[in-house]
Amino acid sequence: MPKVTFLHKDGRKTEIEAEENWSIMQVAVENGIDEIEGACGGSMACATCHCYIDPGWQERVTAANNEQSEEEEDMLDLAFDVRESSRLGCQIQITPDLDGLVIALPGAKTEW
Numbered sequence: 001m002p003k004v005t006f007l008h009k010d011g012r013k014t015e016i017e018a019e020e021n022w023s024i025m026q027v028a029v030e031n032g033i034d035e036i037e038g039a040c041g042g043s044m045a046c047a048t049c050h051c052y053i054d055p056g057w058q059e060r061v062t063a064a065n066n067e068q069s070e071e072e073e074d075m076l077d078l079a080f081d082v083r084e085s086s087r088l089g090c091q092i093q094i095t096p097d098l099d100g101l102v103i104a105l106p107g108a109k110t111e112w
């Protein structure tokens with residue numbers, strides 16, 4: 001199973017073996033990553049799955065059929081501290097190509 005790493009606000013890292021074809025939001029919620037709430041269940045209506053994708057992974061994320069839609073961009077406008085690396089976790093499906101993916105959670109101290 002692809003491994004993904006979540007970076008927390010307090011500097012901790014959590015590495016998780018993710019189910020393929022689950023979204024980042026589902027992986028986070030099912031594994032007790034509290035910073036991602038996923039309140040709308042992935043229907044792009046809440047932005048509580050906001051997270052940041054490591055720039056080294058952004059191209060591979062997009063190539064894995066996870067392009068950002070206009071609807072996602074609009075919903076991200078409602079999120080706090082939106083950056084270039086911001087995405088909605090419910091809109092990114094984990095594929096084998098994303099083994100090693102690094103995701104920063106809201107409040108995590110990164111340069112991206």
Ligand code: FES
Pocket residue numbers: 025037038039040041042043044045046047048049075088089090091
């Ligand atoms: S879970 Fe609501 S927008 Fe992603």
